[in-house]
Every structure is written in structure tokens, then in C-alpha cells.
Amino acid sequence: AQTVTQSQPEMSVQEAETVTLSCTYDTSESDYYLFWYKQPPSRQMILVIRQEAYKQQNATENRFSVNFQKAAKSFSLKISDSQLGDAAMYFCAYRRTRGDSNYQLIWGAGTKLIIKP
Amino acid sequence: KAGVTQTPRYLIKTRGQQVTLSCSPISGHRSVSWYQQTPGQGLQFLFEYFSETQRNKGNFPGRFSGRQFSNSRSEMNVSTLELGDSALYLCASSLRGNRGRQGTEAFFGQGTRLTVV
Numbered sequence: 001a002q003t004v005t006q007s008q009p010e011m012s013v014q015e016a017e018t019v020t021l022s023c024t025y026d027t028s029e030s031d032y033y034l035f036w037y038k039q040p041p042s043r044q045m046i047l048v049i050r051q052e053a054y055k056q057q058n059a060t061e062n063r064f065s066v067n068f069q070k071a072a073k074s075f076s077l078k079i080s081d082s083q084l085g086d087a088a089m090y091f092c093a094y095r096r097t098r099g100d101s102n103y104q105l106i107w108g109a110g111t112k113l114i115i116k117p
Numbered sequence: 118k119a120g121v122t123q124t125p126r127y128l129i130k131t132r133g134q135q136v137t138l139s140c141s142p143i144s145g146h147r148s149v150s151w152y153q154q155t156p157g158q159g160l161q162f163l164f165e166y167f168s169e170t171q172r173n174k175g176n177f178p179g180r181f182s183g184r185q186f187s188n189s190r191s192e193m194n195v196s197t198l199e200l201g202d203s204a205l206y207l208c209a210s211s212l213r214g215n216r217g218r219q220g221t222e223a224f225f226g227q228g229t230r231l232t233v234v
Binding site for chain 1: 148150152159160161162165167172173175205207209211213222223224225226227228230
């Protein structure tokens with residue numbers, strides 16, 4: 001079974017600085033998707049960035065980028081120029097590409113990101 | 118385009134009662150998944166519906182059930198409520214295609230906060 005681990009329950013960063021959130025996962029499959037979702041106090045889960053395992057290039061979305069290390073099964077999220085609006089819970093999630101369960105997201109425990117003004 | 122709509126936003130129920138939660142997916146999305154979020158267990162997959170059929174089910178007791186209508190709207194029902202069922206219930210919709218790579222992103226509603234007293 002696949003598992004996702006986020007070992008940092010909480011992280012804090014000064015506004016405008018850079019922070020990296022860690023995520024590791026375990027799977028025996030070679031093709032899958034990885035996601036970072038953000039959940040602000042409004043509770044709505046918002047997709048931040050996604051990575052397809054067959055792509056070697058790390059995904060980037062504006063100030064958000066990932067460091068995808070497939071062999072190490074590591075998928076960290078880097079947030080540059082942190083803004084107050086980035087404060088939220090961040091969840092790492094895994095999804096298969098094949099089989100009946102391929103629309104099921106498997107989640108990490110989350111990291112609470114605090115932005116200091 | 119309207120997002121995923123979940124109703125109601127808040128519910129308070131008594132132990133032993135039953136509850137029905139509703140989710141309207143994004144127009145054109147035919148896959149609806151449900152997740153339970155609690156402080157202790159984190160995010161856990163309940164089930165996924167596609168074309169009015171349950172395609173996948175998580176490890177929850179039979180008290181948790183769901184259905185999907187021809188317009189893709191979905192409902193989940195919890196019977197004989199227990200205190201431990203208190204949680205945020207999130208619904209996600211996806212543009213599920215015939216091939217696993219289509220519709221990779223899940224879009225979430227704001228959730229229904231269920232409190233069982």
C-alpha cells in the first residue's frame with residue numbers, strides 16, 4: 001500500500017523569505033502523480049502544484065516549485081518570497097495512474113505553515 | 118464556472134441519528150470523491166462515484182454510504198451517528214476520463230462540518 005509522510009508538523013518563515021516543506025512517500029509503482037494542496041482557515045483544499053512521476057523536470061508554479069527525487073521517493077515544496085496569504089496547512093498527496101483506485105488521493109498528515117510579518 | 122458546492126456547511130446531530138450531505142461537482146465533471154478529515158486520523162478516503170456507480174471505497178463501516186445521480190450530484194449518508202463521526206467531510210470532483218491520465222486534478226468544495234453530540 002502507498003503511504004505519504006510529512007515529518008514537519010509546523011514550520012514558520014519570515015515574510016519574503018523562502019521555506020521548504022518536506023514530503024516522502026512509499027510506493028512500488030513507477031507511474032503516479034504527486035500533489036501539494038493548501039488548506040487555509042476557510043477549509044477549502046486548493047491545489048498548489050502537481051508532478052507527474054514520468055517527468056524528470058520539476059514542476060513550477062510562480063513562487064512555488066518542487067524538488068522531485070524519484071529514486072529517494074521525496075517530493076518537497078519550496079515557497080519563495082513568502083507572503084502572509086501563504087499561511088495555511090499544506091498537504092502532500094499521492095495518486096495512482098492505473099486501476100480502480102486511481103482517483104483516490106493518499107494524504108500526508110500536513111504541515112502548518114506560519115508566516116511572520 | 119461554478120466550483121464544487123457542498124451543503125450544508127455546518128451540521129449538529131445527536132448520536133444515533135442519521136445525516137445526508139450533498140455535493141454538486143463542477144459542471145462537466147463526472148467523478149465525485151468523498152473524504153473525511155479529523156485531527157486524529159487526518160484525511161481519509163471514503164468513496165468515489167463515477168457515472169452513478171461506486172468505483173472505489175475506503176476502509177469505513179457500512180454506516181457510511183453514498184450515491185450519485187444522473188446529473189453527477191452526489192450524496193453521502195451516515196446512519197447511526199457516533200461521536201467519532203464528528204469531522205469535516207470534503208467532496209472533490211474530477212474530470213475523469215477513460216484513461217488514467219485524464220482529469221488528474223481534484224477540485225474540492227469547502228466541506229461540511231459535522232458535529233455529533
